[in-house]
């Protein structure tokens with residue numbers, strides 16, 4: 001938060017509601033602010049990696065928040081190491097933080113001869129991967145989006161101000177009207193003179209299709225398409241592609257609900273509530289540690305025996321990543337008296353890791369790897385299992401296929417990836433432990449479906465490994 005003469009950063013570990021209360025919010029005064037809730041991808045979950053990241057510059061200060069994940073972290077670390085001055089360097093040879101975002105902040109703050117805005121135009125073309133950024137100095141709010149526009153970023157207007165947010169739903173909540181998306185490759189600056197736009201790279205749109213499937217809030221619109229309606233349409237298409245005789249359609253709450261509504265509508269099978277979700281437990285696969293994830297599954301859902309006993313059920317969910325949730329769910333439903341359990345998934349099998357901000361972890365953990373759909377269904381204990389087709393999912397988003405990233409489903413990555421050895425989540429921690437800097441080499445590029453390099457990174461035992469996990 002800036003009051004025009006200085007920036008105050010307030011950040012901590014935990015949920016927003018645990019970190020902020022009336023008193024802490026009341027202590028923040030000013031007219032420019034950035035905020036961030038981190039979901040750890042590159043860099044572990046520690047305070048130093050919480051955002052906004054912060055740097056002093058010769059012009060003042062800089063605070064930055066980042067949605068997404070970068071793929072050339074090692075290269076950026078080498079660029080930071082070459083910056084003049086000591087303020088970018090810590091005992092370990094670099095800054096205390098070990099995330100990709102902190103490197104971008106260091107680079108943006110590291111050119112004393114240029115303004116922040118001029119520096120951004122030099123630095124951002126060097127940053128590869130997914131980045132929707134908001135950053136600020138004492139006087140100006142900036143926003144920038146990677147050339148592929150992988151993660152969403154939108155611009156809104158208040159009566160006396162501007163808002164930039166990841167999702168349109170955030171604009172609704174603070175009473176701002178939607179103006180437009182920040183375009184892929186665009187840099188926006190907002191200060192007392194208003195808003196100005198410039199371009200640091202040519203737009204090559206490849207929005208994340210998984211935002212429509214699961215990630216984004218249902219009340220958000222991306223590229224003009226409402227997310228809830230996309231999910232309902234995925235359910236309708238799934239019913240046509242994978243029909244089954246059954247008595248009741250239920251959802252895995254709540255992310256499977258819109259698709260279940262669509263499935264019921266198109267199939268003519270009644271829709272009902274068969275599971276109650278514990279509202280206090282977070283989204284399961286998104287929690288970084290396996291231990292917590294396991295607790296999450298047990299705590300998350302409770303079956304409504306009176307509704308499901310004796311029924312042939314269609315259970316609709318948005319995706320299967322590791323399969324742990326669905327396996328526990330099928331068991332629970334059978335114990336509660338379900339006569340049959342047919343699982344229908346409103347996205348195709350997740351077979352490839354995401355390097356752009358979704359912690360699917362490694363290929364070894366993806367259940368769809370190395371097993372047929374029938375085999376997966378058997379391991380889940382289901383009477384049948386079907387997924388929507390890639391084309392069915394894409395058509396439901398109403399976006400042209402070539403403007404979407406769908407790499408986790410088909411392995412076609414939207415950009416060249418560096419050498420697999422330079423892509424790990426804990427890349428910077430590993431370097432610090434090893435006491436050495438990674439070289440600035442980018443390694444053999446990996447693109448399109450040429451994934452040999454990626455496979456060596458992800459190696460492991462494929463789905464068999466996922467099954468061994470508790």
Ligand code: SF4
Nearest residue numbers: 208210354405406408
């Ligand atoms: S790999 Fe999948 S989750 Fe990651 S950006 Fe692409 S579509 Fe989205």
